[in-house]
Amino acid sequence: VAAKKVLIVYAHQSSGSFNAAAKDAAVELLTAQGCTVEVSDLYDMKFKATATTEDITGEVKNPKNFQYALETKMAWEEGKLSADITEEHRKLTEADLVIFQFPMYWFTVPAIMKGWIDRVLTKGFAYTLEKRYSEGLFKEKKAMLSFTTGSHESMFSANGINGDMNVTLWPLQNGILHYCGFQVLAPQIFWAPNHSPSEVRSTMLEAWRTRLQGLLGETPLSFIPSDHFDG
Numbered sequence: 001v002a003a004k005k006v007l008i009v010y011a012h013q014s015s016g017s018f019n020a021a022a023k024d025a026a027v028e029l030l031t032a033q034g035c036t037v038e039v040s041d042l043y044d045m046k047f048k049a050t051a052t053t054e055d056i057t058g059e060v061k062n063p064k065n066f067q068y069a070l071e072t073k074m075a076w077e078e079g080k081l082s083a084d085i086t087e088e089h090r091k092l093t094e095a096d097l098v099i100f101q102f103p104m105y106w107f108t109v110p111a112i113m114k115g116w117i118d119r120v121l122t123k124g125f126a127y128t129l130e131k132r133y134s135e136g137l138f139k140e141k142k143a144m145l146s147f148t149t150g151s152h153e154s155m156f157s158a159n160g161i162n163g164d165m166n167v168t169l170w171p172l173q174n175g176i177l178h179y180c181g182f183q184v185l186a187p188q189i190f191w192a193p194n195h196s197p198s199e200v201r202s203t204m205l206e207a208w209r210t211r212l213q214g215l216l217g218e219t220p221l222s223f224i225p226s227d228h229f230d231g
């Protein structure tokens, strides 16, 4: 197997967090397998979360009715996107696998990571109306979510107070990752690390370390409805 490149898009404020430990384990074990691993540490980078006209250098085409997707697509074609977006595009282009590591906030990713998604998955670069889902531009790449929760697993079951986690993850896994063509690997969910004794936290981290050793060989999830209707 040729050496793989991995991008970890990481959102946590503290290097002492469980998320930091999960990210560090991924860097360590993937590097040990010969992968080249890059980390976009979003809080450390003070990554801009808002999609604005400042993401384009120079004049925008239509300041009176600014349309973000249209304007950034044209700016990407003309090499006029801001440097921070261009740098993330470079990392994404090189990556064979992208891991999103984050604490779940309000059933989704933290705002800073949503900002990365809004700004980096530029129209034209990450998707077009013709090239999405199983025909998506990133169909040769894999991606996955790795995250912590405050909730226990039973609370995210079909009969739990939060409902089924698969439903919660549909917008992220299908609407964003699979939309751009990524082959999506099963999520790595660390249930309630802050409400668990240290032995349980160690066991969760150990299970992640074990999984990381075979991660590149895993079969992706299938998204029957959109693959079906897309064709």
Ligand code: FMN
Binding pocket: 012, 017, 018, 019, 020, 102, 103, 104, 105, 106, 107, 108, 147, 148, 149, 150, 151, 193, 194
């Ligand atoms: N936990 C959940 O299980 N579901 C949520 O929707 C959720 N929303 C949150 C929103 C905010 C703004 C914050 C600060 C926390 C939320 N939590 C939620 C709890 C965090 O997911 C939890 O504290 C975190 O995963 C713990 O990981 P850490 O120790 O690495 O910080």
